[in-house]
Amino acid sequence: MNVTHDTNNRTTTIHAAGRLDFEAAGAFQKDLEQAVADAAAGGHALVLDCAALDYVSSAGLRVFLVGARAAKASSVPFAVYSLTAAVKEVFDVSGFGRIIDVLADRAGALEKVGRSA
Amino acid sequence: MISLTEELTLLAVEDDGRIAYTAGSPNFAMALVGACIVDLNKAGRVDADLNGLNVLSHEPIGLPAQDRVLEVIAAGPVQTTERWVLELQGDSPDLVRMTLAQLQKRGILHQAEKRFLWALRARRYPIDDGGKEQKEAKLRILAALLSDGLPTPDDSMLIGLAVAGGLLEAFLSKSEIARLAERIAEIGGLDLVVRGVEAAIRADAEVRAHAIMLSIH
Numbered sequence: 001m002n003v004t005h006d007t008n009n010r011t012t013t014i015h016a017a018g019r020l021d022f023e024a025a026g027a028f029q030k031d032l033e034q035a036v037a038d039a040a041a042g043g044h045a046l047v048l049d050c051a052a053l054d055y056v057s058s059a060g061l062r063v064f065l066v067g068a069r070a071a072k073a074s075s076v077p078f079a080v081y082s083l084t085a086a087v088k089e090v091f092d093v094s095g096f097g098r099i100i101d102v103l104a105d106r107a108g109a110l111e112k113v114g115r116s117a
Numbered sequence: 118m119i120s121l122t123e124e125l126t127l128l129a130v131e132d133d134g135r136i137a138y139t140a141g142s143p144n145f146a147m148a149l150v151g152a153c154i155v156d157l158n159k160a161g162r163v164d165a166d167l168n169g170l171n172v173l174s175h176e177p178i179g180l181p182a183q184d185r186v187l188e189v190i191a192a193g194p195v196q197t198t199e200r201w202v203l204e205l206q207g208d209s210p211d212l213v214r215m216t217l218a219q220l221q222k223r224g225i226l227h228q229a230e231k232r233f234l235w236a237l238r239a240r241r242y243p244i245d246d247g248g249k250e251q252k253e254a255k256l257r258i259l260a261a262l263l264s265d266g267l268p269t270p271d272d273s274m275l276i277g278l279a280v281a282g283g284l285l286e287a288f289l290s291k292s293e294i295a296r297l298a299e300r301i302a303e304i305g306g307l308d309l310v311v312r313g314v315e316a317a318i319r320a321d322a323e324v325r326a327h328a329i330m331l332s333i334h
């Protein structure tokens with residue numbers, strides 16, 4: 001799994017690519033928790049670009065919940081966007097769409113977290 | 118910290134040490150198998166996706182019930198969590214016994230023989246730690262259901278499996294469960310393994326209903 005970050009217009013974007021399985025989950029969780037802490041400290045919003053994330057397992061899915069929970073607890077606006085069909089199916093089956101803002105594209109995600117595209 | 122399987126089993130122990138009748142139900146059996154799989158997932162022995170439950174390592178985790186489930190899954194074909202839960206539900210009495218023994222080993226409860234009607238003996242499991250672990254599990258469930266925050270993955274899975282196994286009724290009234298239904302649906306079981314357990318329970322209920330219908334005609 002490959003993870004990169006960039007920050008523009010008070011919004012941090014995490015670009016996640018590859019496979020989010022048990023092996024990758026621990027490092028990604030640390031990364032996401034740190035990004036939430038940094039966003040909270042800087043008054044930033046956080047969006048997660050999943051366009052190149054092609055696999056999420058049960059262990060990987062829990063990282064999204066940990067991240068969303070940390071963001072909510074820190075009052076960091078948080079949204080996920082551009083899910084691939086495979087990852088969207090995992091979100092739909094597990095019910096994550098009910099607790100996390102999942103948007104079709106970056107513009108929608110930025111609007112959701114209160115930032116213009 | 119005790120495992121999810123131990124927490125779920127503890128929720129089935131009543132105040133007087135009796136094991137709740139719920140623990141004999143197919144739904145509890147399947148929830149318990151699911152809890153074992155979740156513990157194995159958290160320990161990095163298996164990982165689940167929509168196509169199947171994949172074994173990552175055969176190394177035991179040192180908890181007898183979970184290791185028994187790992188042994189069976191590792192020896193079998195790759196198949197969905199739902200399929201494994203349906204296949205392993207018959208092992209539930211053994212898994213409960215192993216988990217109760219593990220809880221005794223941790224000093225959380227002990228085994229006692231009680232006599233009633235002078236002759237009949239019943240085995241009970243009075244709780245020894247002042248009920249700390251059991252109370253904590255119940256409080257975590259209630260706190261997650263009554264707050265408007267997001268649950269931890271552990272709390273979400275515990276709620277999902279407690280609901281699936283019919284254990285909420287042990288400490289919440291029917292009206293409270295009805296009042297919390299929307300919140301339970303929102304935050305309970307946000308996990309592929311728990312969703313597999315729910316699918317297995319639905320499939321099992323359909324098979325049973327079909328069998329009853331066949332016997333009527």
